[in-house]
Amino acid sequence: MNKKSTIETERIILREFKLGDEYEMFSNWANDPEVVKYLTWPIHENIEVTRSIIQSWVNQYQDPKTIRFGITLKDTGELVGGIDVVHYIDGVPEVGYCLAKKCWNKGIMTEVFSAFRDYLFTIGFKKITIRAEVENIGSNRVIQKCGFKLVETVHLNEPRSWNINCYELSRILETDRLVLRPMSDSDYKSLQEVLSDPETMKYYAAPYDEAGVQKWIDWCKASQAKRGFSLWSVILKETGQMIGDCGVSMQIIDDEIRPEIGYHLNKKYHHQGIGKEMTQAVRDYFFTHFNDNEVYSYMDKDNLPSYKTAEANGMTYLHNYITKDGEECRVYRITRSEWENIKK
Secondary structure, three states, rough: OOOOOOOEEOOEEEEOOOOOOOHHHHHHHOOHHHHHHOOOOOOOOHHHHHHHHHHHHHEEEEEEEOOOOEEEEEOOOEEEEEEEEEEEEEOEEEEEEEEOHHHHHOOHHHHHHHHHHHHHHHHHOOOOOOOOOOOHHHHHHHHHOOOOOOEEEEEOOOOOOOOEEEEEOOEEEEEOOOEEEEOOOOHHHHHHHHHHOEEEEOOOOOOOOHHHHHHHHHHHHHHHHHHHOOEEEEOOOOOEEEEEEEEEEEEOOEEEEEEEEEEOHHHHHHHHHHHHHHHHHHHHHHHHHHOOOOOEEEEOOOHHHHHHHHHOOOOOEEEEEOOOOOOOEEEEEEEEEHHHHHHO
């Protein structure tokens, strides 16, 4: 587990708590009844309570299982909340968080939780859980935007009588450099950087506009829910950043609907072998987890990098195909028996 002491997003720096943080913690959220309303611990009546908590948290950093960050605003350095692994159940981390009221309804918690989620996946966890009180509309919305699936709703009597929504999210697969997980609404900005870029989308009719990016995310989410596969978000372990998508979708090839391996990669990461790495992992995952006996790839006839990637995956060129939009594409395929020979 290669833990970090800081995580940076566009607007936020997550860092470990330190002595002296009790002042901002007390004033920004621990003494605010609206923030504490849905938490499992009571409001801090005085700063001494907060100071004691901060001291215990600092001491707990000696335990390698402790994963806890303060949420600070990048432009001011102000501490406005916290996010951590509350505990582990059979090795699976459950996340908890809180945020100062003045930062609500600005997308900050979604930004924080999205980064924390991917951090946990990149350091080796395969599944993450989180719970939220049913009445806590804002928190449930954040969790759902980050792609978590509602598993069950339970009633608890401690520390009070309340109904809790229980969520979980599992990654799909990992490689030496990458983690692939289901796509979520929180991926919009990172995916827009890819799908709206003219160079990356050179072989498409046009780069995607804002509505097109959201439609793509919705399509991927629907495919995942229906079939158990889709194009998944690709996370670079080194940085925790989403750098594109890769997976299997159903496409019309030779006038039939067939499973097809596809991907989009941020141009910053072209020519680094990442396309080959992630598509081979997807190929292996698909044949391992599904019963299909073949999978395809197709691309514009002039898209040399994509068909070189297909060939590197052991796919065989079949022929060129004219799509319904008049685009001439190269069609590649690998069968299950061919894949089994490769894996021997």
